[in-house]
Amino acid sequence: MMVVMTRWLDDQEQAAWRAFLGATRALMDALDRELQHEAGMPHAYYEILVRLSEAPEHMMRMSELADACGSSRSRLSHAVARLEESGWVRRQDCPTDRRGQLAVLTEEGYRVLVEAAPGHVEGVRRHLFDRLTKDQVAELHRISDAILKG
Amino acid sequence: MMVVMTRWLDDQEQAAWRAFLGATRALMDALDRELQHEAGMPHAYYEILVRLSEAPEHMMRMSELADACGSSRSRLSHAVARLEESGWVRRQDCPTDRRGQLAVLTEEGYRVLVEAAPGHVEGVRRHLFDRLTKDQVAELHRISDAILKG
DNA sequence: CGCGCATAGTTGAACTCTCAACTATGGAGC
DNA sequence: GCTCCATAGTTGAGAGTTCAACTATGCGCG
Numbered sequence: 001m002m003v004v005m006t007r008w009l010d011d012q013e014q015a016a017w018r019a020f021l022g023a024t025r026a027l028m029d030a031l032d033r034e035l036q037h038e039a040g041m042p043h044a045y046y047e048i049l050v051r052l053s054e055a056p057e058h059m060m061r062m063s064e065l066a067d068a069c070g071s072s073r074s075r076l077s078h079a080v081a082r083l084e085e086s087g088w089v090r091r092q093d094c095p096t097d098r099r100g101q102l103a104v105l106t107e108e109g110y111r112v113l114v115e116a117a118p119g120h121v122e123g124v125r126r127h128l129f130d131r132l133t134k135d136q137v138a139e140l141h142r143i144s145d146a147i148l149k150g
Numbered sequence: 151m152m153v154v155m156t157r158w159l160d161d162q163e164q165a166a167w168r169a170f171l172g173a174t175r176a177l178m179d180a181l182d183r184e185l186q187h188e189a190g191m192p193h194a195y196y197e198i199l200v201r202l203s204e205a206p207e208h209m210m211r212m213s214e215l216a217d218a219c220g221s222s223r224s225r226l227s228h229a230v231a232r233l234e235e236s237g238w239v240r241r242q243d244c245p246t247d248r249r250g251q252l253a254v255l256t257e258e259g260y261r262v263l264v265e266a267a268p269g270h271v272e273g274v275r276r277h278l279f280d281r282l283t284k285d286q287v288a289e290l291h292r293i294s295d296a297i298l299k300g
Numbered sequence: 301c302g303c304g305c306a307t308a309g310t311t312g313a314a315c316t317c318t319c320a321a322c323t324a325t326g327g328a329g330c
Numbered sequence: 331g332c333t334c335c336a337t338a339g340t341t342g343a344g345a346g347t348t349c350a351a352c353t354a355t356g357c358g359c360g
Contacts, residue, residue, distance in 0.1 A: 006268035013279055016287050019294035021197075024174050025220045027297055036348085042316075047171075062339060070175045075317060077340055082316085099325045099338040118156040129163055131300035132293060139289045141166035143282060144173035150281035186318085192346070212309060225347060227310055232346085249308040249355045307356070316347075326337075 027127050034123045039116035041086075044071070045079055046120065049088060049105060049113045058105035061094060065103055088112055177277050184273045189266035191236075194221070195229055196270065199238060199255060199263040208255035211244060215253055238262055 009017060032043045039046065051068045052058050060068070066076040080103050083089040088109030094100030105113075129137065159167060182193045189196065201218045202208050210218070216226040230253050233239040238259030244250030255263075279287065 004268075006271055007275055008271055009274065009279070012284075012291075013287060016291035016294070017274060017278070019291050019298065022220050023294035023297040024178075028174075029220075033348090044316085063337085066339095070172050070179075072318075073339060074319075074341085078316075081340090094338095097326075097338080101339065118154075121156055121158055124159065124167060125157055128167070128297060129159070131296045134162075136289065136293050136296070137163060137166050139286065140293055141162075141169050143286050143290055144166070144169035146281045146286070147173040147177055147278060148169065183318090194346080213307085216309095222348075223309060224311085224349075228346070231310090244308095247308080247356075251309065301360105303359090305356105305358090308354085309352105310354105311350105311352075313350100314348085316345100318345080319343090320341100322339105322341075324338085324340105326335105328333100328335090330332085 030127050031120070031123055035116065035120055038119045039112065041083075041116075044069070044075075045083060046113075046116065048076070048079060048083065048103075049109055052089065052103060052105035053110060053113055058110065059092070059102045062101045062103055083109070180277050181270070181273055185266065185270055188269045189262065191233075191266075194219070194225075195233060196263075196266065198226070198229060198233065198253075199259055202239065202253060202255035203260060203263055208260065209242070209252045212251045212253055233259070 028043065035041060035043050035046050041049075047069050048065065051065060052060055062076060062080070063073065065071075065080075066073050069076065071079070080089055080091065084091060086109075088106055090104050090106055092102040092104050094102050132140065178193070185191060185193050185196050191199075197219050198215065201215060202210055212226060212230070213223065215221075215230075216223050219226065221229070230239055230241065234241060236259075238256055240254050240256055242252040242254050244252050282290065
């Protein structure tokens with residue numbers, strides 16, 4: 001029988017972990033609620049529009065878009081289907097790969113994004129950046145990179 | 151007409167925000183997937199069991215539990231209903247407030263939690279604490295507090 | 301007591317996400 | 331050209347979350 005000692009969290013780690021959980025949950029819930037209320041879409045959908053708006057010709061391959069959004073392909077498929085219903089994105093066959101689809105931001109989608117952006121950015125400030133010093137922002141950036149790429 | 155200048159994010163903030171989004175998403179997704187796979191429940195449900203296990207007599211009022219878990223009452227109601235089906239929690243009328251319900255961790259629920267805990271803690275280490283210095287953990291704690299209580 | 305508002309908790313519908321299964325096309329190697 | 335596997339994307343079912351509406355009980359106050 002294989003016995004491996006669990007490396008339990010010490011008190012510092014435990015407290016940090018719970019604070020982190022609580023903070024990210026509260027932050028994301030607040031932003032989601034605000035975006036849902038003001039723009040009629042969840043944060044994940046907003047991010048899709050943002051990425052498309054930054055892409056050449058406002059279009060991206062589904063897979064690229066999924067990677068950019070840290071989303072599974074399935075999730076993106078469903079999301080784009082929903083955004084298509086709303087008229088904010090449309091799909092288009094990829095000219096160079098017959099398997100591929102391009103997600104394209106519509107005029108309407110761009111308008112909605114431009115309208116939602118100020119309120120959302122203000123929310124990110126209120127809930128996050130206004131509460132941190134410049135050094136803390138820099139450290140949060142380093143910590144995030146460590147978590148992601150470490 | 152009211153015009154308010156949007157305080158856009160500067161490049162530092164923008165980069166920090168995207169890194170933070172990506173990191174928390176990746177972290178939570180990984181932990182959720184692991185818990186789902188190893189314990190058959192999402193992280194939110196695991197947390198409910200943890201909180202109950204720490205409460206006197208392994209029981210808590212629904213509202214207290216919701217607050218402890220940073221959850222809406224509705225969400226907790228649904229979650230406890232699900233956990234009840236699994237036999238890991240049961241409900242009990244509150245003796246001092248006829249509106250109230252107590253969520254009680256069952257023996258079985260406790261067993262499942264004890265079994266899942268080591269793997270989960272290991273995951274939290276692997277994905278988070280192993281990648282940060284002690285100072286970073288302390289700073290993350292302060293940052294989290296600032297976000298939550300600021 | 302009885303009115304009125306607050307609190308506790310639940311419920312159903314609509315929505316989003318996950319997972320696994322599936323179709324279809326691309327590309328390497330013989 | 332075929333075979334085989336990888337990649338692109340979709341789909342449907344099941345599970346979790348949100349939101350608003352709802353029931354029921356507690357509590358302050360005249």
